[in-house]
Amino acid sequence: MKETIAEWFKGLQDRICAGLEAEDGQGKFHEDLWQRAEGGGGRTRIIQGKHIEKGGVNFSAVHGPMPESITKALKLPAGNFFATGVSIVLHPVNPNVPIIHKNIRYFEMDNGTWWFGGGIDLTPHYIFAEDARFFHQQLKATCDKHHDTYYPKFKQWADDYFYIKHRQETRGIGGIFFDRLSDVEGVFTQQNRFAFVQDVGETFLPTYTHLFRKNKDKPFTNKELAWQRVRRGRYVEFNLVWDKGTRFGLDTDGRTESILMSLPPQANWLYNHQPEAGSPEADTLKLLKKGMDWIG
């Protein structure tokens, strides 16, 4: 099963890279293959294009004895593990195009423990109601195909996870987040959990493509670029201070350049920046809250 999952993840990486190159129209992914001394490795792919200023689509499949740092952090017994995943972060040129993040992952241990995790979340520099609605509708449709508890539960989980505690603001408009999805007698099996994760993986490209095409050629001003860079600063704050995946990777000697591909090409920090009342920037800031109903 684990080989099947890893192979499918690899194929997804290929399809998404091809799709994003076609959308960008100019940039090509640069691939770095890497190996992990203790077992496994990955394919880190980075694009710097015409419309995608910096983006990464990474695949990895690693295995070996559980490092002590992991058994401690995840409160797991010693043994051998296998972990595979696909991670994506895209920073667009145009401030009207949102930043997007997607991750799907599978973990198992030789004692039989296994789970899936993942999520997709959107970080618009400017929130457009119809784009936010579209994004959440897409996720809801994907979730609803599998279980009616998925969307409400995973939407709330995303609100709680993608939260910049020290700013008391969400990273963006959320999306879905889930972790440790395993079997539940009579309801969830490894097969139907995998089918769900596959659907989440496949939802990424058409969803982002729609938002990308709609917004990538909109004109923008230097003021909007400046705001984009402030919001990118918040993205850095979330990823380096709060994101468990990033911190876990850095703590456990993961490949730094693959982990930190999520950081924006440029981020700015202005002391105590407050957007003008009533401005589009202030309006966006007001919406960066947990518990918003984006579908309405």
Added chain:
Amino acid sequence: MKETIAEWFKGLQDRICAGLEAEDGQGKFHEDLWQRAEGGGGRTRIIQGKHIEKGGVNFSAVHGPMPESITKALKLPAGNFFATGVSIVLHPVNPNVPIIHKNIRYFEMDNGTWWFGGGIDLTPHYIFAEDARFFHQQLKATCDKHHDTYYPKFKQWADDYFYIKHRQETRGIGGIFFDRLSDVEGVFTQQNRFAFVQDVGETFLPTYTHLFRKNKDKPFTNKELAWQRVRRGRYVEFNLVWDKGTRFGLDTDGRTESILMSLPPQANWLYNHQPEAGSPEADTLKLLKKGMDWIG
């Protein structure tokens, strides 16, 4: 005693701000006074000048019941505390001028526990041997006036503290770092610890002024600016991922804008950036190691 220390810290903040304004020749500090609901407050001062692109010189003196997050993190009994300090970070315009950080602080509890902490460290975008020597000589001279164990011990502590573990590189050329300096029968008293901390505080301005005047008018290229922004990215990584003070502040609901004044005005992340072999950038990177003898 605690009032004496806080008053002296306030005076130091005033002298340093006046000195930096004179050196910059154009920028003026903007002051934000803030209060902490549970007791105390601070004076955050930010400059955006001609030569100092972004700098902060902060004073705070806070008190009240120990928050549970602090008793847990510092493994201290419950009770009332008092903490005061001065923190400085300066990001210069010119890549030939180093980033500098300084902090001095005093902490006490109503059970009689007290200690001083602090440090100064330098982050040159380009390491110049004579500047590095001068900087460490200044710190050594200050330390040697107080105890001959201070410089070697605190220099090593700085190497270990200002370390970007996931890059296996130091933040810069280090300096001195010390924490929990308390009394030691027959050797160290609250008076002589305070005298040392005062000297560290007074060392800052002449030391930085020397490096500033020497380098601030050197011509620089866009390539050097690009490198400055990569190094600033590393500064962000250190501060948000590893700096205990920053994380402690964010975890305990400190004033975010005062804590994050340390972040640069602009930082860039280029995927897997490797400076050209033999370039000044590569030469600097090679020196970002623990245990360097800068005085020679």
